[in-house]
Amino acid sequence: EDQVTQSPEALRLQEGESSSLNCSYTVSGLRGLFWYRQDPGKGPEFLFTLYSAGEEKEKERLKATLTKKESFLHITAPKPEDSATYLCAVRNTGGFKTIFGAGTRLFVKA
Amino acid sequence: DVKVTQSSRYLVKRTGEKVFLECVQDMDHENMFWYRQDPGLGLRLIYFSYDVKMKEKGDIPEGYSVSREKKERFSLILESASTNQTSMYLCASSSHPAMYEQYFGPGTRLTVT
Numbered sequence: 001e002d003q004v005t006q007s008p009e010a011l012r013l014q015e016g017e018s019s020s021l022n023c024s025y026t027v028s029g030l031r032g033l034f035w036y037r038q039d040p041g042k043g044p045e046f047l048f049t050l051y052s053a054g055e056e057k058e059k060e061r062l063k064a065t066l067t068k069k070e071s072f073l074h075i076t077a078p079k080p081e082d083s084a085t086y087l088c089a090v091r092n093t094g095g096f097k098t099i100f101g102a103g104t105r106l107f108v109k110a
Numbered sequence: 111d112v113k114v115t116q117s118s119r120y121l122v123k124r125t126g127e128k129v130f131l132e133c134v135q136d137m138d139h140e141n142m143f144w145y146r147q148d149p150g151l152g153l154r155l156i157y158f159s160y161d162v163k164m165k166e167k168g169d170i171p172e173g174y175s176v177s178r179e180k181k182e183r184f185s186l187i188l189e190s191a192s193t194n195q196t197s198m199y200l201c202a203s204s205s206h207p208a209m210y211e212q213y214f215g216p217g218t219r220l221t222v223t
Contacts, residue, residue: 004152032210043114043200043214044153087152091210096166098212100153 002027004101006088012107013078021073021104023088033071035064036087038103044087078108113137114215116201122221129188131218133201141204142184143212144168144176146197153200159184191222 003026013019025033032051036044048057050066057064061082063074073086085103092099117132135142141160145153145168155168157176165176173195177185184203188195198219202212 034211036214041217041219043202043217046211046213049211089153096158096160097155097168102150102152 002090002092002099004088004090004099006101006104008104010105015079015108015110016077018076021086023071023101024069025090027090027092029093031091031093033066034089035073038085038087080108080110082106083108114201114203114213116215116218118218119216120219122223123191124223125192127191129191131186131199133184133215134182135203136182137205139203139205142178143202144186145200145202147200148197156186193222196220196222
C-alpha cells in the first residue's frame, strides 16, 4: 500500500537555526513527490515537485531533495515567517490519487 | 496566478441537513478535487473530477456526492450531514493531464452539531 510518513510531527527552531524535515514514502512506482506549505486556516500552497532520485529544487531558504525512499526539506537560516505546516505528498504511476502525509508543524522563534 | 475560491470559510449545520460546498477555479483546469483534512490524518480524497459531468470516487466517498456541470465549478454535497463529517474541506484544481501539482482553495471549516 502506498504510504507517506513525515517526521518530526513538530519542530521548534530559533531564527537562523537550520534544520531538515523528513518525508519517507512507499509507493509502487513514483510519478512525482510534492511539497506544500500550509498556514493556519488556509489551504496548502504548492512549493516543489521532484520526479527522480538525485533531483534537488530550491526556493529562497528552502531546498528539497529526493532519494529512492525519502525526501528532505532543508530550511536554511529560517525566519519566523517560515512557521507553517509542511506537507509531503506522492503520486504513483498506476493510480490517479495523490497521497499526502500528515505534515510537520514548524515553529520558528525570533 | 491560479485562483481557487470556496463558497464559505466557516459553516455550521445541524445533523441531517443537506449541505452544499461550492468551489470555483479561474484557470480553465480540467481536474478538480475535494479533500477533507483532519488532525493527524492528513488530506484524504473524497471525490475528483477530470472533466465536466465526470467524477471518480476517492478514498472516503461514503456520505458525499459531487456535481460538475461547468468546467470551473465543482460542488460537494453532504446528503445528510452527520457529526463525523465535521472537518476542514479543501477544494483543489490541476491542469496537468496526470494530475501533478494541485492548487488549493482556502478551505471551508464545517461544523455539524
